[in-house]
Amino acid sequence: MARKVLKDGEAPVAAADDGGSYDYDLFVIGAGSGGVRGSRTAAGLGAKVAICELPFHPISSEWLGGHGGTCVIRGCVPKKILVYGASFRGEFDDASNFGWEINGDINYNWKKLLENKTQEIVRLNGVYKRILGNSGVTMIEGAGSIVDAHTVEVTQPDGSKQRHTTKHILIATGSRATLVNIPGKELAITSDEALSLEELPKRAVILGGGYIAVEFASIWKGLGAQVDLFYRKELPLRGFDDEMRTVVASNLEGRGIRLHPGTNLTELSKTADGIKVVTDKGDELIADVVLFATGRAPNSNRLNLEAVGVEVDQIGAIKVDEYSRTSVPNIWAVGDVTNRINLTPVALMEATCFAKTVFGGQTVKPDYKDVPCAVFCIPPLSVVGLSEQEALAEAKNDLLVYTSSFNPMKNSISKRQEKSIMKLVVDAETDKVLGAAMCGPDAAEIMQGIAVALKAGATKATFDSTVGIHPSAAEEFVTMRTLTRRVSPASKPKTNL
Numbered sequence: 001m002a003r004k005v006l007k008d009g010e011a012p013v014a015a016a017d018d019g020g021s022y023d024y025d026l027f028v029i030g031a032g033s034g035g036v037r038g039s040r041t042a043a044g045l046g047a048k049v050a051i052c053e054l055p056f057h058p059i060s061s062e063w064l065g066g067h068g069g070t071c072v073i074r075g076c077v078p079k080k081i082l083v084y085g086a087s088f089r090g091e092f093d094d095a096s097n098f099g100w101e102i103n104g105d106i107n108y109n110w111k112k113l114l115e116n117k118t119q120e121i122v123r124l125n126g127v128y129k130r131i132l133g134n135s136g137v138t139m140i141e142g143a144g145s146i147v148d149a150h151t152v153e154v155t156q157p158d159g160s161k162q163r164h165t166t167k168h169i170l171i172a173t174g175s176r177a178t179l180v181n182i183p184g185k186e187l188a189i190t191s192d193e194a195l196s197l198e199e200l201p202k203r204a205v206i207l208g209g210g211y212i213a214v215e216f217a218s219i220w221k222g223l224g225a226q227v228d229l230f231y232r233k234e235l236p237l238r239g240f241d242d243e244m245r246t247v248v249a250s251n252l253e254g255r256g257i258r259l260h261p262g263t264n265l266t267e268l269s270k271t272a273d274g275i276k277v278v279t280d281k282g283d284e285l286i287a288d289v290v291l292f293a294t295g296r297a298p299n300s301n302r303l304n305l306e307a308v309g310v311e312v313d314q315i316g317a318i319k320v321d322e323y324s325r326t327s328v329p330n331i332w333a334v335g336d337v338t339n340r341i342n343l344t345p346v347a348l349m350e351a352t353c354f355a356k357t358v359f360g361g362q363t364v365k366p367d368y369k370d371v372p373c374a375v376f377c378i379p380p381l382s383v384v385g386l387s388e389q390e391a392l393a394e395a396k397n398d399l400l401v402y403t404s405s406f407n408p409m410k411n412s413i414s415k416r417q418e419k420s421i422m423k424l425v426v427d428a429e430t431d432k433v434l435g436a437a438m439c440g441p442d443a444a445e446i447m448q449g450i451a452v453a454l455k456a457g458a459t460k461a462t463f464d465s466t467v468g469i470h471p472s473a474a475e476e477f478v479t480m481r482t483l484t485r486r487v488s489p490a491s492k493p494k495t496n497l
Contacts (some may be wrong), residue, residue, distance in 0.1 A: 020150070020167070024050045025359070027152045027166035029144035029303065032069020033344045034335035035172030036128055038351035040135035045359040050138040050164060052154045056125050058118060059192045060176055062302060063143060063157075067128040070174050070336070071344040073121050078195045079215060081117045083376045086222025090255075090378065094414035108224060110200035117195070140164075145304045149328050168330050168358060171310075171318060172351065173299040175336035179292050180207065184268030187275050188290045191216070201225050201288035205277050207265050208293030209236035211375050214248065216291055217257045218378040228285065230260040237375065240437075241387035243403070247421045247439045248381055254418055255378060265290075298337045315339065322365045324354045332358070341371055372451035374444035379418065382447035385435035385454050388487070391425045395489040398428035400460070402480040408441060408473055422476050424460065428486065431459040436477070446474045 024047075028039045031053035043049045054065030058074055066073045092106055132139055142156040146169060153163050177190035189197075191212050204220045206213050209231030221227045229236070229252065235245040236252070236259075253259055260279070267278040274286045300316045311319045311327040317339035324332050332354055335347035346366070353364040372384035391399055402424040411418060420440025426433055436450045453462065468475025 022150060022165040022167045024048050024138075024164060024166040026050075026168045026170060027144075027164055028052070028170045028172060029146075029152065030065075030069065030172035030174060030299075030335075030337075031067045031128065031132070031139075032172060032174045032335065032347070033071050034174075034347035034351040035069070035170065036067070036132060037348045038170050038172060038334060038355050039137045040132060041352055041355035042359045043135045043137050045355060047355075047359045049136070050140055050166070051132060052140040052142055052144040052152070054143055055141060055157055056122075058121065058196045067125050067132070067139075068121070072124045072128065074192045074195055076344055077124065078117050078121055079191075079212075079219075080376060081120065082113070082195070082219045082223075083215065083378065085113045086219045087378055089222045089224070090416070094410070094416055097414050108200075110197075110223065114196070143302065145302055146308050146310070146331070147304070148308055149330055168332065170351075170354065171300075171303065171326075171331065171333040171337055172335050172347070173303065173337045175296040175298050175339075175342065177212075177292075178295055178297050180265070180294050182266055182268065184270075184275075185292070187268045187270060188292045190292060194289075194291050197289065199288075203274065203285075203287045204228070204289050204291065205265075205275075205285065205287040206230065206291045206293055208291075208295075209233060209238060210293060210295075211237075213291075213293035214252065214375060214377040216293065217252060218255065218376075221255055221257050222378055226258075227256075228258045228260060228287070230263045230265060230279065232262065232264055234261050236261075237381070240375075240381070240383060241423065241435070242389060243423065244381055244383065244387075244421065244437045244439055248375070248377060251379060251418060251439065252377065296336065296342070298339055300337055313339070323357055323363075324350050324366070340366075341368055343371065343373055346371060370451060370454045372447050374447065376444070379420070379439060379441050380443045381437070381439045382443035383435070383437040384447055384451040385433070386425060387435055387437070388423075388425050391427075391434045392487060392489060395427070397430070398489070399434070399487045400426040400428050400483055401485045401487060402426065402460075402482070403484045404476045404480050406476065409471055410441075420473055420476075422473075422480070424463070424477070424480060426460045431461055433458050433460055433463065438477075440473060442473065446477070449474075450477060 026042050026047050026049045028035045028051040031051050039049045039051045053067050056066030057064035140154050142154040144152050144154050147153050151165050155161050179185045204225045204227045206229045214236050217227050217229045237245045264280045266280050269276045274288050275290050277285050298317045309328050318333040320333050320338050324334050334350035336342045350366045353366050356362040356364045370385050374382040404422045405419050408420050423437045425435040463478050466478040468478045
């Protein structure tokens with residue numbers, strides 16, 4: 001008997017045995033974070049599982065990928081390695097007032113960092129394979145597509161095709177960076193190539209105002225490049241708290257990055273001196289590299305979804321219900337290919353919930369409330385819960401906003417003019433903390449603990465009654481006693497920053 005499609009709010013129930021015989025209980029397409037988590041969790045619950053993934057390569061394509069997916073191979077992990085490398089420039093600048101006498105030039109070897117980064121992602125690619133193998137998951141190399149609701153066809157690297165039958169299919173193919181459609185776009189690169197450049201650019205132009213754009217601006221500037229950052233809005237990081245966005249923009253400028261708000265690129269062309277960049281304001285400049293960091297598209301094109309009735313939206317994201325089930329009852333999807341919250345830990349959560357629901361006899365759906373995240377610009381920004389703007393949009397009561405802006409102890413000696421900023425947004429009636437944000441050193445490390453507090457329903461009184469760790473930046477979160485402002489929902493500001 002076939003599984004029925006869920007109605008809104010209806011929990012999935014394990015399908016009755018239809019008497020069919022399949023090669024696998026679960027076939028997973030895509031061995032990134034979500035696919036690996038879903039397959040190994042299902043296998044641990046007794047399912048017979050297979051997973052297919054493209055051959056490994058640092059730069060992805062329709063036919064190249066690798067176990068670990070975007071995050072491990074060409075995303076979070078290698079990016080954070082480069083952020084670490086870029087951060088040393090500021091450390092060298094700060095060191096002299098702490099007594100370190102660095103005489104002569106400090107030379108930088110980009111190729112050494114690139115080699116070590118590549119070695120690490122190769123190692124992690126192997127780790128993911130071992131994790132799957134140790135979990136009893138069958139690994140198949142190649143590109144998967146769906147033939148029908150219970151059949152997956154894998155095109156192997158040599159062009160041969162194999163078909164596998166399965167009771168359930170999990171799609172976890174992620175997303176891929178895209179290029180803006182302007183003349184000369186073929187001269188630009190995406191984050192994939194930016195993580196594997198043969199030469200470190202001296203002059204870099206970045207188009208975009210999101211995570212990837214500001215992170216690469218910090219990386220390249222920290223490694224010695226001249227960086228120009230172009231974005232359409234007045235501030236970078238649209239969707240984050242406006243006050244914190246202002247702080248990030250100020251810090252980027254303070255580190256020497258040239259910001260071009262409200263500006264787009266209209267044309268790229270090759271010259272003898274590099275890539276000529278033309279803006280919509282008529283300005284021109286020359287760059288060694290132009291990075292388009294303007295968004296990503298779901299990897300759904302080659303899956304044959306339309307033929308089997310899996311619905312997608314206008315950008316190709318797979319439509320799913322609250323349990324990650326598609327419009328075809330035994331086909332499921334998690335991670336960036338569904339375009340919900342496109343973060344690695346969220347894909348892990350979705351995949352775990354899927355496996356427990358389908359194979360564990362539980363009914364578990366992902367909880368997207370109070371998901372923390374971080375932007376690893378230098379210094380980093382990290383947030384959890386609602387921004388002030390989001391809280392106002394949802395508010396029935398007044399909001400109490402607490403902020404703290406201070407010079408970190410380290411900067412008092414180094415003389416670096418860069419403040420750390422912390423913020424709490426509180427419901428005036430219930431005293432519940434609705435959101436928290438920080439921009440400053442170690443923001444992500446601190447915010448992970450704050451996220452636990454918000455998830456547990458902490459009130460401002462809870463924060464106030466907590467003893468701080470001294471001396472630390474983190475203690476500011478439990479010592480913000482003075483109200484910065486009280487905001488009424490009746491005065492909801494409209495922002496187009």
